Amino acid sequence: MNALFSAYFVLLLIPPLITSTLAVYAWRHRAVQGAKAFTALIFVITWWGVGQVVLYLVGDHITPATWAMKFLLLVINFLGPVLLIFVLQYTQRERWLTRTLIWVLFLPELIFTIILFTNELHHLYWTRIYVDRTLPNALVVFEFGTINWASLIYSYLLIGISMALIVHWALSNSAKLYRQQAWALLISVVAPLAASVSYILGFIKIDPTHFAFSVSGLALGWSLFRFQFLNLMSIAREVVIEGMSDSILVLDAQERITDMNPAAERLFGFSASQAVGRAVGDVLAQWPHLVERYRDTRNALEEITVGEDDLQDWYEMRISQLHDRRGQFVGRVVVLRNITAQKLAEKVLAIARDQALESSRAKSHLLAKVSHELRTPLGGIVGFAELLYDDTFGSLGERQKHATAQIIESAHYLTDMVNELLDEAKVESNTIQLRLSRFLFSDMFEKVNANMEVLANKKGLSIITYIALDLPETFIGDEQRLRQVLTNLIGNAIKFTDQGEVRLNFFKPDPEHWVMQVGDTGIGIPEDARAYIFDPFRQVDASLASDHGGTGLGLSIARQLVELMGGQITLESEVGQGSTFTVLLPIIENQEKIS
Amino acid sequence: MTKPLALVIEDNDKLSQIFSLTLQTEFEIEAITDGKAALKRLGEIVPDLIILDLHLPNVSGHELLKYVRADARMAKTRVILTTADERQSEALQDLADIVLLKPISPVQLRELATRMKDNPRA
Secondary structure (H helix, E strand, C coil): CCHHHHHHHHHHHHHHHHHHHHHHHHHHCCCCCCHHHHHHHHHHHHHHHHHHHHHHHHCCCHHHHHHHHHHHHHHHCCHHHHHHHHHHHHCCCHHHCCHHHHHHHHHHHHHHHHHHHCHHHHCCCEEEEEECCCCCCCCEEEEECHHHHHHHHHHHHHHHHHHHHHHHHHHHCHHHCCHHHHHHHHHHHHHHHHHHHHHHCCCCCCCCHHHHHHHHHHHHHHHHHHHHCCCHHHHHHHHHHHHCCCEEEEEECCCEEEEECHHHHHHHCCCHHHHCCCEHHHHCCCCHHHHHHCCCCCCEEEEEEECCHHHCEEEEEEEEEEECCCCCEEEEEEEEEECHHHHHHHHHHHHHHHHHHHHHHHHHHHHHHHHHHHHHHHHHHHHHHHHHHCCCCCCCCHHHHHHHHHHHHHHHHHHHHHHHHHHHHHHHCCCCCCCCEEEEHHHHHHHHHHHHHHHHHHCCCEEEEEECCCCCCEEEECHHHHHHHHHHHHHHHHHCCCCCEEEEEEEEEECCEEEEEEEECCCCCCHHHHCCCCCCCCCCCHHHHHHHCCCCCHHHHHHHHHHHCCCEEEEEEECCCEEEEEEEEECCCCHHHHC | CCCCEEEEECCCHHHHHHHHHHHCCCCEEEEECCHHHHHHHHCCCCCCEEEEECCCCCCCHHHHHHHHHHCHHHCCCEEEEEECCHHHHHHCCCCCCEEEECCCCHHHHHHHHHHHHHCCCC
């Protein structure tokens, strides 16, 4: 054995070492789609490489060499079909891979292989086996018989088809291919071709085909794991779909289940292996109405319920249709998400909301009813007291007159309170309707001022009014409610001011707004009270209420009315110095605009 | 000169009494507490002023008001509507001359009625 032959031996070892490593790697990643076929392919190529080593070691002993060759061919005869199957998968043509086709592909080689093992009987595979010492590698020569030729031609036919499919696929997907991937594919096609051609044309004396196939296998493996099936997307997707709590069902066009994830297995009580291939109606036998109802629905996003009453479950169901590359409908994906917990929470919330609304409505109703019922007896009190005061029932002495005046005042106070309670009830139940009309500012103001001046004078206060020159003469608004706001604010100012004055300012801070401002020199409002002063039934402190009277509703109603008008009310105050309430209102140009 | 006729239609007898007392110096008063009786009486007389309560037994104040407004004989009759129900009062503002929300001040009522007596409906 000379040096040249030792080098050749080392060279022989390289391909099976590389391809067997690749085979192990591929087998570990067999979950990746197409990797199993690839493992088979690389196994065949490895077998080929190992066979070459064995043949080399056997040397010129005819019988062992014959057996070595037989076992070599036992596997590599199937290179063609295995390669084609892998390529069909790799180029996303799995749907061609029917059981029949696989049998058709393997059958000829099976027959050829049987003939090979019975060669001694008929010599159809090899016509002659002899030792040729002029060749450097295989000293034993197997002379091709008809069947060997047939097997070879058949293999090359399938290999040729495979190469053509790769080229076609690479060209039609060129936009989606990475540059390196394209190179890898090109090498995988060209290497065996070049090797075969070189050998056949006599450029090389040693058959390099299995070297070339090792190179092809490497290139394909690189391309497969680097760029396609090891694509993170597909793995991530698989993990997500397997792990997700939503149930996923894949149906084919004939309503048979073709896939389901573990969540769907749990939901329907079938394992995927039991369910796949069965009609959806069988698997969803508990839910026949759903199967019926959505039989022809290709796209939907709906909430559905299953089960009865307390055991009812809610699902959000999404149906999406699937198309093949030609746009043909091939099936549907159904995703079911259990939203029962969410639905129950919504239900509880809705009940709570309804109860809150109902209780608010009931409160408003009660207030309205009470106010209404109070009006009639109040009419009796006010009526008789005023008639009494007017000497309708004979003239009164000084003390009787004074007492009667007290009755009248109390009754008026009670009447105010009833009115305010009613307003508060209406504001709270959102039943106040503004009645917009164009009114004269001077009319509105005079009506308020006339009443308020009497009140102010009684306490020895003066009301100082400033009306800006550019204030419009007329406004559109609810005159009555505006009067109510202004009356409340001025009444409040008078109530809490013992000396000094009440200042009224009316002006237009910008073209879109106007302002009513009521300032006083009264007791002021402490900072902590400013936060709640506009809340219903709140006054700065309870002792003040007894001193000054009032329901504590005036400011609350004023604020709510102002807000209803689209304005806002603000307060500036300093304890002992006085308070200023500012009402900012939008100027309504056009009545239609608001209604 | 005879005093103008005021018809007080009010089912609460205390209020009816107050309204009558309030208006007696300026008006001839006739008081009715029942809606049906009021309807019948309105077919016979033509009051100058009606003090009309909305809540009445048998025939409502609303019905009576519509009847008065539809009858040409009472074209000049003034109607002061009295009610404890604010929403109703707002709804009927156009049919009545004035709507007063209870409690009603006799001083205010007298002033309004006197003014109306001097300015009958056009």
